[in-house]
Amino acid sequence: MLTPYERLQIARAPKRFYTLDVIERLFEDFTELRGDRRYGDDAAIIAGTATFHKTPVVVIGQQKGRDTKERRMRNFGMPKPEGYRKALRIMKLAEKFRRPILTFIDTPGAYPGIDAEERGQAEAIAYNLREMAKLETPVVVTVIGEGGSGGALGIGVGDRVLMLENAVYSVISPEGCAAILWKDAAQAERAANCLRLTAEDLQRLGIIDRTVAEPVGGAHTDTEESLRLLDSALKENLEFAVSIKSSERVKRRFKKLRELGRWSE
C-alpha cells in the first residue's frame, strides 16, 4: 500500500500523462477552441470539441507543461480567470448543442497572482460552480493528477466524478497546509497524511464516485495501459451520465451536491 505522500509524488510525476495525452489518445477529431471572449486565452486550460467513441463531446482540462518552455507557456497548469471563463463558455456550447462534457483535472491550483486577482479569480471560480451545477447536459469529471483546491473544482462539478488511483484532490496543497498549521513546509508529508486526499479516502467520504485503477507503480510506468483503463472507465461512466433522464439530471446533481459534507445536528 502506498502512503498518501507517495501517491502525491506519483500524481506529480513529470512523466505522468496529461490532459493533452488523454485527448490525443482517447479522442478523435479534436478541435481546440480558445479564448473567453472577454479578456484573453489561457493556455493552462485546454477546451474544444471532439468525438469519444464516435460520440461528439466537449473536452476540457487543465494542462501542465512537459518541458520548461511548455510549463512556462501553460503557467504550470495554474489557470487564470480567463481560463475558467473559457471553460464555461465551451460548456455552454455543449449544453446548447446537447453534447456531453468531459473534464480532466490536473492543476496545482488556480494561479495566485496580481493579474488573476485583478480580473476576479474568485468570481470566475464561483460563477463556474453555480453554472456547472445547472448545466443541462451530461458532465463527467476525472481527476487525473493533481486536484488543487478551488482551482480544480472550478471545472469539477458534474454528474459523475472519477479519480485515478494515485491522483490527489485536496482543499490545499500539503505544502501550503504544513506552512500554515506547522509553520514548516517541510512537514508536507504529515499534512498529506492528515488531509485525506487520496481516491480511496474521497470515495469513502462520498466525494468521488469511482476510482480508476493505475498500473502498479503508477500511471507513468505504463501510460498505454493507464490510458486503456481510463478509456473504459470514461466510456462506462459517460454512458451512465447520458442515461440519466434530462428532466432528472439537474435535480439529481443538486441532490448529490446537497449531501456533501459531514456535520452534526
Place this chain on the structure above:
Amino acid sequence: MSWFRKKSNRIESVPANERRVKTEGIFVKCTKCDAALYKRELEESLQVCIHCDFHFRWDARSRVCWLFDDCRYEELDAEVTSLDPLEFVDTKPYPERLERAKKTSGLPEAIINARGKVGGHDVFAGVMDFNFLGGSMGSAVGEKVTRLIERAIDERAAVITFAASGGARMQEGTLSLMQMAKVSAALAQLDSAKLPFISVLTDPTTGGVTASFAMLGDVIIAEPRALVGFAGPRVIEQTIRQKLPENFQTSEFLLEHGMIDIVVDRREMRPHIIKLLNFMVNNNESDE
C-alpha cells in the same frame, strides 16, 4: 536628577497602573489612527473609529442584532455543528480547536443563521465571525448556508450573507472544498427562483468563501478597506516574488476593477440594504 525622576515615577506608578487597569476596560486604541476610543462610543458607532473611519472586525452576534429591525430575529440551525470526519490532528486535535473556538467566540460555528425583518422585508441572514477558526468554511458552515438558502426559497424571502473568512477549513480537507460547490448549487436554485441575494464582504474575505457564495450576490457590497481576494497576499507574494501594489485586494481595489458593486461605511449600510431590498422584493407578483 535621574534619581529623582525615577523615584517620582515610582511613586506615581502605583496610581498610574491602577488607572491603566481601569481605562483598559473603557478605552480601545484605534488600529489605524492610534486614537483612544471609548468602548461604549465604539459600540455606538458599530465598531468604526469616529476619528478615521477604521472598521474594526465585528462579532457576529452584534451584527445580527444590528441588521434586523429592532434587533428582533430568530436564530436558526444553531444545532448544526462540526464533526471531525478526517480525525485531523496537527499541533492539536481538531475537536480541541473546535471546543476552544466555541468558548472564545461564544458561537456554535463560524456563522450564525437568523431570520427576521429588514426594512419590513423577510430576510434570512448568515453572518460569519472571524473569531471562530478564522471564519473558515467546513461542512457545518456549508450546510448552514445551504439551509439558509433553501428556507428563503421555501418562503420566497431574501438572503443576505456577511462574509468574514480565511477560506475553506483545512481540518475537514476536501469535504470543505466541496462546500463551495454545495452552496453555489443552492444559489443557482435561489437565482432560478428569482429571489434576492445580497452578499456583504467584510474584513477579511478570502479563499473558498470568496470563490463561492461571497462573489455570487445579485449585489455585492463591501465594507471600506476590507481585505478581499482569492489567494492570500502572502501566498501571492511568495509565488510572484515581487511586492504587491498599494491597496491590492482591498474593497476599493475590487471596486476599481469592477468586481463589486459598492463600498459602504458600516454606519450607512442598513439604509443601503433596505433600498436594495425595496427594489428586489416584488410584493405584487402578478405573473405568478
